[in-house]
Amino acid sequence: MTVIPLGHFLLLAAMLFGIGLAGVLTRRNVLVLLMSIELMLNAVNLTLLAFARYRGWTDGHVFAFFVIAVAAAEAAVGLAMVLAVFRLKRTVFVDDLRLLKR
């Protein structure tokens, strides 16, 4: 007998996505920004896996796998860019990086 409704998982994923979105919009430290993006990707993964379980689709698992792969690539490149920018400008704040704004 199932005891956890599908909506529980979906609501939790929506909360995590909202927290991640608020983090991207409110924090200015680029490291915390990247972490918030990882949190949003995880919220999407939770939604995919919940639907996969309750609807009997394996596609959700495959899609979540690809999300993890893309997240790993994004974190690697993003953190390398953070390192390069920090060497050049000595800052981790996105507000300080406005070379294109003049």
Next chain:
Amino acid sequence: MPPPELILFYVLATGTLVAAAVMLLPSTGRNPIHSAIALIAAFFCLAGLYAQLSAHLLTALQIIVYAGAIMVLFTFVIMLLNLTPADMREPRFAWWKVAGGVLGLFVFGKLATVITLATGGEQPINLADPMNTPLGSVRDVGRMMYTTNLVAFELASVLLLVAAVGAVVLAKKKLDYVDAPEPSPARTHLHRNVPAGTVLPHGADADPPASHGAHH
């Protein structure tokens, strides 16, 4: 007395939400290493939720790839940056912070409305029924991945290779051709210890020109 699965779900969900909130709080999140540790805790709780959804492969991947590889990368970069407290100052209050929080809440509210409308009248299905066998084992996901999604799988491996090469190219030190004609021992001093404009031996400038004006 609620069933144990539901209790476990609530414990894991609360842990995930608390860890995610701790990641964002300005008091704890000012130092990015605190955010990273909170996010690792959130990822472990999420792995437990994936296990509840009988996604065995994704549970293992969540711990190995997310809590392992990605967050270790984050902590390594945080340690490499070696931030001083002056580097971590962040405005305490600003209008866009309020706007961002409100927008996050708004998006959650919209999603919650849709979810409640879509799943409100749904009868809970019996997951223990043989008709509803779990599909998240390594065999099921692997069969799906190596047959239907083989091209996407190979493309993902190419993407990871390109990302690894790109990360190495982006992050490697470019000391040789920035300002020093030959590799000089003076460049091994961190330039934050040397006043800007100091002429070092071998004619190497203490600062690359691009970092002028970025000192605090």
